[in-house]
Amino acid sequence: MQTAPDAPVLLDLATQPRFVHPLPMPPVIDAAATPYLVLQMRQSEQWLGLVDEAGKPLLTTVWGFGTPDGPVTTPGPTILARSDQPMQVLWENALPVAGHLLPIDDSIHMAMPTETTLEDGYVPTVVHLHGGHNLSESDGLPEAWFTQDFAETGRQFATELYDYPNDQPAATLWYHDHVLGLTRIHAGSGLVGMVLLQDATEAALVQAGVLPEAETALPLILQDRAFTADGQLYLPAFPDDPMPGGEGTVADELPPDYAGPLPSVLPEFFGDVPLVNGMAWPMQAVGPGQYLLHLLNASDSRFYVLRFDDPSVKAMLVGTDGGLLPKAVTVMDGDGVQQAGEQIVLAPADRVDLVVDFSHAAGHAVTLENVGPAFAPFVGLNPDGSLASGEGEEIETATGTSMGALMRFDVASCGPAPAASVEDGTVLDPHFADLSQALPDxxxxxxxxxxxxxxxxxxxxxxxxxxxxxxxxxxxxxxxxxxxxxxxxxxxxxxxxxxxxxxxxxxxxxxxxxxxxxxxxxxxxxxxxxxxxxxxxxxxxxxxxxxxxxxxxxxxxxxxxxxxxxxxxxxxxxxxxxxxxxxxxxxxxxxxxxxxxxxxxxxxxxxxxxxxxxx
Structure with missing residues (x-):
């Protein structure tokens, strides 16, 4: 058991600017032009939109991805890939041999190198292409890990070079570390990124003006994080550590008279700062037209229940985890009245593709809201779409908390805007393979x-x-x-x-x-x-x-x-x-x-x- 350090002071959220810093876009790598990729996991300092008491930027030490001759970012580069065009990726662990950024509870079942040890600062990693129709040896299995420079590998390790067939329809995929017992630590340190897999069906919809052009699509990676007063990543793990977002300490989350290991794993983690593409409370300028949003929940434990604060904004669901729906479905009708059920539940790892129409919000500031649980687990939904709760319990929604408003869209009052013609019932994928009628073996x-x-x-x-x-x-x-x-x-x-x-x-x-x-x-x-x-x-x-x-x-x-x-x-x-x-x-x-x-x-x-x- 480690000696507990002094309880840290958390970032004062009241001093942080909101909806003033532009939404960043991760670098883009076109795998069609470069089907062989080398992506390194490295450490860097990155500005996540946080400032000190004087308003000066606070840099945060993070882990991220980057090409050997390019910058490292979190989220990592967005990879553009083509359906049925294979790609190869060499994932390199170039992290410093200096240990982890966040506290480790080594009492749980986790990757445990024996030669390049955690105590000596080595870090086992393995990358999973989430949603990919992957080969087993290239899937990023939890015990296929490797330490820096492949000095040591786990029992499931099969190859340094990952082959991805990409033999599936267009979809919003993502990549993240997947090592046994350390995924929350590594993803929480920044090892995530998006893959946009494109195909001819999607391209034809864009060409026909049904979907907005890919150049105007906005990938949005949602994460909740917590920070110390000096802007560093924070994960509560010792008894006196404060819990983000409210009252209480880690001791309140542990059994009475707890005498187990420290630092300690907790049942869940809920941060109090929303990051979108690695920026706290960003803003994005848009025109009064239709935009395609690729939304990904890359958080540890948080379920988001998403809606726009302006009910004149219309949203049509065109894709889920595995790609295009057979037909578009209106999920927010834009009639100016906020109705029950006009929302999207985005669980951890979920992706949705939304065509959002800002035409009737010209000149407005539109906020993407989260009305899911504030700092507690998601239980489910009631029939009217409200949050369900346990017996005799009440669920506090994120509304009014630091996690209630995620980002803002500043809609121009006039000028050029992306145009598209998708409506409720628009046919998107006429070749959709429907398994619902299949007779299971x-x-x-x-x-x-x-x-x-x-x-x-x-x-x-x-x-x-x-x-x-x-x-x-x-x-x-x-x-x-x-x-x-x-x-x-x-x-x-x-x-x-x-x-x-x-x-x-x-x-x-x-x-x-x-x-x-x-x-x-x-x-x-x-x-x-x-x-x-x-x-x-x-x-x-x-x-x-x-x-x-x-x-x-x-x-x-x-x-x-x-x-x-x-x-x-x-x-x-x-x-x-x-x-x-x-x-x-x-x-x-x-x-x-x-x-x-x-x-x-x-x-x-x-x-x-x-x-x-x-x-």
Whole structure:
């Protein structure tokens, strides 16, 4: 156990400027012109829009990505790639051998080099192309890590040079560090970036004037962070450390009389400063026309519920995680009246593509608002679109807090503006591959659980929501499983499967599957044997007694949860049915994309095999 340092002083948010600094755009790399890329992870100082008491810029030490002869930034460069045009990326770990920027709890299950050790300042990293139809050896598996200059590698490491086939439709993808037990630390230090995969279908829509031109598209990477008074990244980890965004300390988040390791992992992290493309509370000048926004939630634990404060702004959903929808869907009608449900839920790792029409907001300052939870976990939504809460609890929304207004669009009163003709029902992808009618080869029932570690701290886990077997044919009971438990999801290559994922915890979890894009078939409440919410039927480890649960009321599906997905949130005491086609053999993973959960055992391997006797 480390000696706790003096509690830091956090940045005074009242002194920080808002909506005055322009929205930065990460550098762009065209992979069509340069299909072989070298991207390095390096340390730098970057201005994130923070100032000291005198109004002078505060530089923040961050980790980011950059080419060997270019600047390093967080977020890293936006990679423009083409569908069916492969690219190769050499991800190089060029971080200083000086240890991590944020405190590390080495008591959790994490990458632990034995020759180039953490104590000596070495840092294991591995990059995952999130949403990519990846080869297993190039997927960025959590134990495929490598330390600086590839001095040491993990057990899943297969190659230094990653091959990406890009054999999928146009989509907004992203890349981020994915190392076992350290993803929240590394992504929180800045190791994230966006990939815009383009194809002929999307290009034809632009050419026809249906979608705005790509040159006017705005990639928007949303993150919440916390900072010390001198502008450095902050992660609470010691008992006296203050929690961002309100009262209380880390000690309030730990079990009473806690005597476990320090620094300590916490169940979730919620920052109090919104960054958009690495800038706190930025502004963007736009014309009175239509713009395409590529929105990504790259936060640790925060769910955003997004809307515009000016209801004259119209927003049409044209794409989700896996690319274009079959048809455009209006999610904010722009009629000047803010109505219930005119919002987008953006869970951690979610992406949406929105065509936003500012035509009726000419001369206005329009704020992108977050009406999700302020500094607490997301539970789900009520039927009217408001935030759900636990039994006897109230959820404080971010409205009125530092996380309630994310950025501002200053709309010109006249002048040139991007034009497009997308409307509700506009056909976008006539070749959309609809899996909803597919007859699955197998139906699996999987579970989301919350257990406790040896020190009494919450530890979320994945597992089985029905008795099953592992890869060796051994019986596995209903309940949670750790990362190292034998594989229980063994799938024959070419199979289409339906996964029913039941959430036995009190909070929502965004579940991400590597390799595949899936479609959501249904949301349901969970019914328990006693007719309640599981109270008397749920043991302390979150397992319903005897598997005593069943599907309950069908719940509505929001537009942003349709189309091709690779991440889907499952509300508290709810289940989702998803269907996917598994067409590439190898080892992959599925996990919660709350990074603090993923790092602390809420991740499992799965295997796609050509062996008919194994699947």
């Amino acid at each position: 197998r139906i699996r029932q999987l579970g989301l659980f919350e257990t406790e570690d040896d020190f009494g701290r919450p530890m979320p886990q994945l597992g089985l929501a029905e008795a099953g077997t592992d890869i060796g044919g051994n019986p596995v009971p209903f309940g949670p499983l750790g990362w190292d438990a034998p594989v229980t999801e063994v799938i024959h290559r070419g199979a289409t499967e339906m996964w029913r994922i039941a959430n036995f915890t009190d909070d929502a979890h965004p579940v991400h599957l590597h390799l595949v894009e899936f479609q959501l078939l249904a949301r349901n409440a969970i019914d328990f044997a006693d007719g309640g919410d599981g109270g008397d039927d749920v043991q302390p480890d979150g397992i319903p007694d005897g598997g005593a649960w069943s599907l309950g009321e069908a719940l509505p599906i929001a537009p942003e949860d349709t189309g091709r997905q690779d991440t889907i949130w499952v509300g508290a005491h709810q289940s989702v049915d998803i269907v996917a086609h598994f067409d590439r053999a190898g080892e992959f993973v599925w996990h919660c994309h709350i990074l603090s959960h993923e790092d602390n055992e809420m991740m499992r391997p799965y295997v796609v095999t050509d062996d008919p006797w194994q699947a």
